[in-house]
Amino acid sequence: MSNPQQLRYSKEHEWLSGAEDGVSTVGITEHAANALGDVVFVQLPEVGDTVTAGETCGELESTKSVSDLYSPVSGEVTEVNEDVVSDPALVNSAPFEGGWLFKVRVAEEPADLLSADEYTAFSAG
Amino acid sequence: MSSTESRRTALDALHRSLGATMTDFAGWDMPLRYGSERDEHNAVRTKAGLFDLSHMGEITVTGPQAAELLNFALVGNIASVGVGRARYTMICQADGGILDDLIVYRLADTEAASSQYLVVANASNAQVVLDALTERAAGFDAEVRDDRDAYALIAVQGPQAPGILASLTDADLDGLKYYAGLPGTVAGVPALIARTGYTGEDGFELFVKPEHAVELWQALTKAGEGVGLVPCGLSCRDTLRLEAGMPLYGHELSTSLTPFDAGLGRVVKFEKEGDFVGRAALREAAENANHEPPRVLVGLIAEGRRVPRAGYAVVAGGEVIGEVTSGAPSPTLGKPIAMAYVDPAHATPGTAGVGVDIRGSHEPYEVVALPFYKRQK
Numbered sequence: 001m002s003n004p005q006q007l008r009y010s011k012e013h014e015w016l017s018g019a020e021d022g023v024s025t026v027g028i029t030e031h032a033a034n035a036l037g038d039v040v041f042v043q044l045p046e047v048g049d050t051v052t053a054g055e056t057c058g059e060l061e062s063t064k065s066v067s068d069l070y071s072p073v074s075g076e077v078t079e080v081n082e083d084v085v086s087d088p089a090l091v092n093s094a095p096f097e098g099g100w101l102f103k104v105r106v107a108e109e110p111a112d113l114l115s116a117d118e119y120t121a122f123s124a125g
Numbered sequence: 126m127s128s129t130e131s132r133r134t135a136l137d138a139l140h141r142s143l144g145a146t147m148t149d150f151a152g153w154d155m156p157l158r159y160g161s162e163r164d165e166h167n168a169v170r171t172k173a174g175l176f177d178l179s180h181m182g183e184i185t186v187t188g189p190q191a192a193e194l195l196n197f198a199l200v201g202n203i204a205s206v207g208v209g210r211a212r213y214t215m216i217c218q219a220d221g222g223i224l225d226d227l228i229v230y231r232l233a234d235t236e237a238a239s240s241q242y243l244v245v246a247n248a249s250n251a252q253v254v255l256d257a258l259t260e261r262a263a264g265f266d267a268e269v270r271d272d273r274d275a276y277a278l279i280a281v282q283g284p285q286a287p288g289i290l291a292s293l294t295d296a297d298l299d300g301l302k303y304y305a306g307l308p309g310t311v312a313g314v315p316a317l318i319a320r321t322g323y324t325g326e327d328g329f330e331l332f333v334k335p336e337h338a339v340e341l342w343q344a345l346t347k348a349g350e351g352v353g354l355v356p357c358g359l360s361c362r363d364t365l366r367l368e369a370g371m372p373l374y375g376h377e378l379s380t381s382l383t384p385f386d387a388g389l390g391r392v393v394k395f396e397k398e399g400d401f402v403g404r405a406a407l408r409e410a411a412e413n414a415n416h417e418p419p420r421v422l423v424g425l426i427a428e429g430r431r432v433p434r435a436g437y438a439v440v441a442g443g444e445v446i447g448e449v450t451s452g453a454p455s456p457t458l459g460k461p462i463a464m465a466y467v468d469p470a471h472a473t474p475g476t477a478g479v480g481v482d483i484r485g486s487h488e489p490y491e492v493v494a495l496p497f498y499k500r501q502k
Binding site for chain 2: 034040041043061064066
């Protein structure tokens, strides 16, 4: 699997897009989606919620388990992906594209986000 | 288990070459899934699936008094099982608590052994069952043999399973009934062919020598190519058995429950000859179940989409009235389902106001009779 070069990554296996007008998109990585198995339920933050880097802001349920969703950055949620709420399998089939989770107006970014190459090494270890 | 090293089945390298996600299960490194567990589940319901179940614990019981020993050691009437037939049964403690649920096959008589049974225990309980049978064999003219390493076990399950197997064997599959087993040859490999399974579908379990496992797996894969057979992991095995309302030891069954507590009192045969371990306690449990039933095992279907997990509280009117023992999203129903033990007052199908406490939020659930799924015959 290959992690897109233009994204940055958290150690909790979320990805973060570059900001457009100060708004970045968040999702989980293919590595995380594969580890979860078929995702069957996604609980996302609500538009207007404030999320904090490294803190939980939702959950992902798969056949075998439930996992917390962590925000890779701090800021205000501007949009959530309703498609993934109604069809959670998008997280598995297109984790870096149609399976994105929410958009956030970034207030603060942690210093320890990883590049694609760094994340690839991290998730292989 | 003293070793921290996981045991690997004879098919281990093959699973890895297929890209399986492996998981530790009862000390064994087993395939959890190869791709999507939902696709694997649906393949078994509509086409066919191939499983490695070599972690199951085989124990052979032979000797002139093998049947008498099993009648004493287990709660079922094993002496009444005909040659080539199988029986679902349980082994209990003296206090009636369930040590394991088992399938016992009565094998064909041979010159070497006039009376021969194959006891198949859960992987997690194989040692416990072996120890209990060995201890209970004292005074019987019978031998209890650990045959865990003597067999690999491959299952083909699903509506296409009979066709797939028929293309690889001359054995009389049409004459092989559910819960029966016969010796035969499959793809040139000697096998005990059993019509059993844990999926709610028609299918077969093939007991073979470990050195033949890869050859048999590959032959089955090839034979099933055109009809949608896929390799299947333990993840879908769990959702398949849950939909079929089949109990899993450690979830619906435990030493703190009797077969009557689990709604499976029918496996206890008081009418059989002779004493058996747990008889007195089970007699009492049977009477209690009649006039003062303990919690009842029911099915729950979610109205929402959050998945109940084992250990979650079942609630009604703000009170805890039971506990979830198994829960998963059901691919067939398209909704989360669970098995749960609940107070009898809330156990009637259709009982209103029952919910599951899912991490603090009380989600509404419908109480239903088990199973969730029954195949059309």
